[in-house]
Amino acid sequence: MARSAIGRLFAGLRCLPVGNTQLQTQCSRWSSERTGVEASMFSHKPRDFSLPNPSWGEEMKRLYKHYNLQSEEAAGQGEDGEWWTRLPSYNRSLKYATGGVYLSKMIQSKARLFTRNIRDPGAAFEYVLFFRNDKQRCLCIFQAGHLLEGPPGHVHGGAIATMIDTVTGTHASLLSAPVMTANLNINYRSPIPLGSTVLIESTLDKEEGKKKFISCKVSSTDGSKLHTEATALFVSISVSHLLRG
Numbered sequence: 001m002a003r004s005a006i007g008r009l010f011a012g013l014r015c016l017p018v019g020n021t022q023l024q025t026q027c028s029r030w031s032s033e034r035t036g037v038e039a040s041m042f043s044h045k046p047r048d049f050s051l052p053n054p055s056w057g058e059e060m061k062r063l064y065k066h067y068n069l070q071s072e073e074a075a076g077q078g079e080d081g082e083w084w085t086r087l088p089s090y091n092r093s094l095k096y097a098t099g100g101v102y103l104s105k106m107i108q109s110k111a112r113l114f115t116r117n118i119r120d121p122g123a124a125f126e127y128v129l130f131f132r133n134d135k136q137r138c139l140c141i142f143q144a145g146h147l148l149e150g151p152p153g154h155v156h157g158g159a160i161a162t163m164i165d166t167v168t169g170t171h172a173s174l175l176s177a178p179v180m181t182a183n184l185n186i187n188y189r190s191p192i193p194l195g196s197t198v199l200i201e202s203t204l205d206k207e208e209g210k211k212k213f214i215s216c217k218v219s220s221t222d223g224s225k226l227h228t229e230a231t232a233l234f235v236s237i238s239v240s241h242l243l244r245g
């Protein structure tokens, strides 16, 4: 299933006029990669940030093991969509997109994905996403590091919004990439303690042509506390939309 989900994520990129051979090669590398690798930004094997690192707390590790076990079992059995599938995560939207005038105009060589650009493990956004195709749901285990402080001892609302955008945006991209966030509505219900691990869950509410309506909630890992609720609208775009700026 991971292969088909990742394949859909990048389906929208296949129309690119140049550089697409290199890109597709990389996409297939991504989808086949299931092991942890510590690699430099410039190595041929990019680091998958969704894999455990020593900064992960006990709750983050426990939940990761719980969902990843299902992911590995599903891969072993060739199941399609009946289980949670871990989504790999890298520090560039299009890491290997180096070819061609169009791509180089759009993706600057120093550009890095916002949530994955802090080198100190555990300092900011530690998260892993899982996707369940049959239920059209995404689930994210998120551990908020000390650089994300807003109110004393608690997570900044903008950091929470960033994670909600990331989870719902990834979800929408899995349905039909590329997409952009058109609207994001957030209700903050209870503060998230800095350093804690929370669950972020997104659900597809409806699709209307180019529009995908997705709802999302952030809750404590035992489900007893609702931290944040959100709804988001994503609109499918063409690559030329990004080139126009």
Ligand SMILES: CCCCC/C=C\C/C=C\C/C=C\C/C=C\CCCC(=O)SCCNC(=O)CCNC(=O)[C@H](O)C(C)(C)COP(=O)(O)OP(=O)(O)OC[C@H]1O[C@@H](n2cnc3c(N)ncnc32)[C@H](O)[C@@H]1OP(=O)(O)O
Pocket (backbone or CB within 6 Å): 009, 010, 013, 093, 165, 166, 167, 169, 170, 173, 177, 178, 179, 180, 181, 182, 183, 209, 210, 211, 233, 235, 236, 237, 239, 241, 242
């Ligand atoms: C090389 C390509 C790269 C692609 C990347 C692909 C994969 C990347 C890999 C991994 C992704 C992983 C994770 C994702 C992580 C994070 C996600 C972050 C996403 C963002 O952080 S993204 C930045 C913030 N985002 C913007 O910067 C958008 C600025 N904006 C625009 O670019 C346009 O505004 C746009 C595109 C939104 C629409 O423009 P448009 O011309 O395509 O469409 P149009 O205006 O015709 O609207 C069509 C229908 O949507 C309705 N509609 C539109 N806007 C609405 C609104 N606000 N409220 C309610 N309804 C709305 C209309 O009413 C109409 O509805 P109807 O069809 O029913 O009439």
